[in-house]
Amino acid sequence: MQTYIVSRVRQDLTGSVDDKTKNSYSRFFKEEVKCHGVKSAAVGKIAKDYFKELKSAGQADRENIFALGEALLQSDYCEEAFVAFEWAYMVRAEYTEADFFVFEHWVENYVNNWAKCDTLCNHAVGSFIEKFPSYIENLKLWAQSDNRWLRRASAVTLILPARKGLFLPEVFEISDLLLKDEDDLVRKGYGWMLKEASKPHLQEVFNYVMKNKKEMPRTSLRYAIEKFPADLRARAMEK
Numbered sequence: 001m002q003t004y005i006v007s008r009v010r011q012d013l014t015g016s017v018d019d020k021t022k023n024s025y026s027r028f029f030k031e032e033v034k035c036h037g038v039k040s041a042a043v044g045k046i047a048k049d050y051f052k053e054l055k056s057a058g059q060a061d062r063e064n065i066f067a068l069g070e071a072l073l074q075s076d077y078c079e080e081a082f083v084a085f086e087w088a089y090m091v092r093a094e095y096t097e098a099d100f101f102v103f104e105h106w107v108e109n110y111v112n113n114w115a116k117c118d119t120l121c122n123h124a125v126g127s128f129i130e131k132f133p134s135y136i137e138n139l140k141l142w143a144q145s146d147n148r149w150l151r152r153a154s155a156v157t158l159i160l161p162a163r164k165g166l167f168l169p170e171v172f173e174i175s176d177l178l179l180k181d182e183d184d185l186v187r188k189g190y191g192w193m194l195k196e197a198s199k200p201h202l203q204e205v206f207n208y209v210m211k212n213k214k215e216m217p218r219t220s221l222r223y224a225i226e227k228f229p230a231d232l233r234a235r236a237m238e239k
Contacts, residue, residue: 002064006071009050013079016042025078031113035078043079047086062094066102073110081116089123092131099128100135104150107142111149114185121157130161136170143177151178152189162193165200172208179215191223198227209236 013036022037038046054060054068069084088103103125111117129135142154154174161167171193178190198205209216209224213236216224225236 002068002071005050005054005059005068009046009072009083010075010080012046013038013043013077013083016046018042028115029113033078033113034076038079040082043082044086047083050083051087051090060091062091062096062099065091066099069106073106076110076112078113078115081110082119085116085120085124088120089127092124092127095128095131097132097135100132100138103128104138104142107149107153108147111153114152114189117149117152117189118156118159121153122159125153125157126160129157130166133167136167139170139174140177143174148183148186151181151183151186154178155186155189155193158193159196162197163199168197168201168204171197175208175212179212179220180217184219187217187220188223191220194220194224195226198224202228202232206232206236 016039017037018039019037021039022035025033025035025037051060054064065087069088072080072084084106103120106120107117111120129139136158139154139157142150145151155178158167158171158174162171175190175194178186181187181190194205194208205224206228209221213221221236225233228236
């Protein structure tokens, strides 16, 4: 059943290739990326349609979904990773603590560009952390990893929780750990996290930025203050 489903998903993806999308992929990445060239809306529809089929067949349990995801990820195609990560998010109600280590394995072994990192972490891993908040301690370990994608993941996992006003102390702790990171994508990742945290916690994030702006890379600073009112943005940009 697993081989059959994975084969059909791949067939549907290759049958949905859009030349314009395929040719534009390289503009968004500094790394070499492997993609079929399918529009994101079409990838999303394929993921949802197959999930419904799996559910109807009684095959949409968490264990089977993760096994299917692992099989899809091995191809390294972006669209197949997005299907795997969307399916993983769809079973969030069934998450157990052990799933953190599935996600960690996926970041370490299959995430190799910012789009894969953000697609997995914004939704599936972020939902996991909301359900099992003690695992934020593991995110702090990710922030100290030699793996750039684990470091970015430590921040972008908290994007949606931060937007809801959650985990502000941990947002600042992870920002501290990443503050002077030399990787541009990590800098953008924690700057984005601070930006989302500023929506419900403007004063606290402003204070954090003012305290750290001399050490914070300009890229991170610009991301962090993007939603500030004009007067606070101007003060944050002052040298």
